[in-house]
Amino acid sequence: MPVYISSRNRENSCTSHEAVIQGLAADGGLYTPASIDSCIDVKDLIHASYQETAMAVLQAMCSDYSHEELHACVYGAYDTKFDTDEIVPVTATRDGWMMELWHGPTSAFKDIALTILPRLLTAAYRKENRNDLVSILTATSGDTGKAALSGFADVPHTAITVFYPEIGVSAIQKMQMRTSRGNNVKVIAVRGNFDDCQRMVKEAVSSAKVKNACHGVTISSANSINAGRLIPQITYYFYAYAQLVKRGAVRCGDPVSFCVPTGNFGDILAGYLAKLLGLPVHKLICASNSNHVLTDFFETGTYSLDREFITTISPSMDILISSNLERLLFMLSGNDDAFVRKCMADLQEKGSYSIPRDMLEEMQKTFAGAWADEDACRREIRRMYEEEGIVIDPHTSVAFCGLKQYRKASGDDTPCIVLSTASPYKFSKDVLASLGAEETDDDFAAMEKLHELSGMPVPKGLAELKELPLRFHEVIDIEDGMKTIAKRMEELSHD
Numbered sequence: 258m259p260v261y262i263s264s265r266n267r268e269n270s271c272t273s274h275e276a277v278i279q280g281l282a283a284d285g286g287l288y289t290p291a292s293i294d295s296c297i298d299v300k301d302l303i304h305a306s307y308q309e310t311a312m313a314v315l316q317a318m319c320s321d322y323s324h325e326e327l328h329a330c331v332y333g334a335y336d337t338k339f340d341t342d343e344i345v346p347v348t349a350t351r352d353g354w355m356m357e358l359w360h361g362p363t364s365a366f367k368d369i370a371l372t373i374l375p376r377l378l379t380a381a382y383r384k385e386n387r388n389d390l391v392s393i394l395t396a397t398s399g400d401t402g403k404a405a406l407s408g409f410a411d412v413p414h415t416a417i418t419v420f421y422p423e424i425g426v427s428a429i430q431k432m433q434m435r436t437s438r439g440n441n442v443k444v445i446a447v448r449g450n451f452d453d454c455q456r457m458v459k460e461a462v463s464s465a466k467v468k469n470a471c472h473g474v475t476i477s478s479a480n481s482i483n484a485g486r487l488i489p490q491i492t493y494y495f496y497a498y499a500q501l502v503k504r505g506a507v508r509c510g511d512p513v514s515f516c517v518p519t520g521n522f523g524d525i526l527a528g529y530l531a532k533l534l535g536l537p538v539h540k541l542i543c544a545s546n547s548n549h550v551l552t553d554f555f556e557t558g559t560y561s562l563d564r565e566f567i568t569t570i571s572p573s574m575d576i577l578i579s580s581n582l583e584r585l586l587f588m589l590s591g592n593d594d595a596f597v598r599k600c601m602a603d604l605q606e607k608g609s610y611s612i613p614r615d616m617l618e619e620m621q622k623t624f625a626g627a628w629a630d631e632d633a634c635r636r637e638i639r640r641m642y643e644e645e646g647i648v649i650d651p652h653t654s655v656a657f658c659g660l661k662q663y664r665k666a667s668g669d670d671t672p673c674i675v676l677s678t679a680s681p682y683k684f685s686k687d688v689l690a691s692l693g694a695e696e697t698d699d700d701f702a703a704m705e706k707l708h709e710l711s712g713m714p715v716p717k718g719l720a721e722l723k724e725l726p727l728r729f730h731e732v733i734d735i736e737d738g739m740k741t742i743a744k745r746m747e748e749l750s751h752d
């Protein structure tokens with residue numbers, strides 16, 4: 258059974274269901290599998306459905322859950338909430354394959370994990386016979402927020418509070434969150450950026466003020482710092498690979514690369530876990546936007562925050578502190594918690610850390626970095642439409658730019674699957690502008706126009722936004738974070 262240990266104290270260990278309940282470890286570390294042995298043979302999954310593939314992955318990673326529990330979670334999550342039976346369709350483009358991860362209820366790839374996380378949490382809760390309330394605190398750069406609100410709405414024994422940067426998420430993303438349904442949800446805007454929101458949520462876990470306000474309330478997280486977010490994301494790497502084999506594009510066992518538009522490093526880390534589980538992954542190409550702290554890190558081995566935070570048209574990747582990188586450092590150092598603590602302390606105190614040369618070289622065997630500025634991202638959206646008739650969102654465009662840059666620099670043309678992480682409709686205005694179409698200030702007019710151009714159906718969850726009332730109006734300063742969270746915990750304690 259895989260044991261999960263904290264990246265900041267390897268003595269702090271637990272099972273997967275305990276890790277799901279806790280979210281972040283109390284020592285501030287991230288629960289990470291202590292070891293993974295190659296144990297899923299993709300040969301057995303070539304004809305498997307998405308759900309069957311998810312079962313294989315979850316059984317390998319969460320064997321403390323019973324088969325029945327996992328079955329209920331998987332089949333409850335991946336159903337008609339998704340607008341296609343395939344759940345994650347894989348389509349061909351000129352430069353590579355594209356897996357479409359945005360067919361879920363909120364039109365972003367976060368749905369894949371956040372439709373199942375509440376089920377894994379509820380099942381974990383039953384296993385432990387608990388009767389406290391699990392209070393989910395979530396920071397969002399735009400997409401996690403809505404996917405988590407949708408996943409947790411009215412789930413018994415849970416409450417969810419989402420913090421988003423007041424400036425920096427798209428108008429549609431903001432509307433999606435502020436119109437959320439459910440009696441256990443709350444949405445708060447923060448006068449700060451995503452990193453500020455994430456720091457706030459992490460701080461709350463160890464804040465005495467917050468702890469004192471919790472009576473019968475346990476704090477957890479729906480961010481990718483929760484292992485329960487990470488694990489379900491491994492599934493689509495196996496599934497997409499199998500689709501290529503099924504279509505005769507590669508032979509089973511041949512290496513395939515993946516290009517991942519990256520922010521908090523959760524999505525791409527799931528690809529690394531897929532590799533450790535036995536998937537023939539060649540390279541994981543980490544694509545960034547103008548906030549290319551990761552590109553620089555994979556090149557130099559130094560992670561440095563000494564740069565400006567840039568607001569881009571791919572807001573879900575506007576992140577400078579990429580939380581899940583901590584898990585990679587931990588795994589590649591042979592679970593050296595002291596090393597990770599030192600790196601994280603340096604990051605906090607000096608704004609940077611560096612890793613040893615041999616570790617960097619080890620990393621570069623699998624990971625490569627690339628990045629695209631705003632112009633390149635817009636041009637690629639337009640080129641893809643004009644030359645291939647495919648409309649992609651800005652995050653996906655960053656990934657396609659990254660793939661081209663990587664191929665040019667390395668000469669490596671191994672077949673590659675690009676992760677398409679959001680529906681273009683979520684960013685209608687920017688996509689339209691990139692296409693050179695007549696611009697409009699009205700998001701719904703932009704969706705309509707994009708529909709005319711692309712012929713793709715407008716996702717139901719986005720089309721209906723226009724009719725829904727805005728339920729949430731609160732905006733807070735960063736300094737008031739702990740006070741606000743403590744107050745919310747107090748309210749939940751009395752419910």
Ligand SMILES: *Cc1c(COP(=O)(O)O)cnc(C)c1O
Pocket residue numbers: 365366367400401481518519520521522523524525573574652678679
């Ligand atoms: C969250 C998100 C990303 C980045 O994923 P990470 O797991 O944070 O690296 C990329 N694209 C979209 C559309 C997202 O919502």
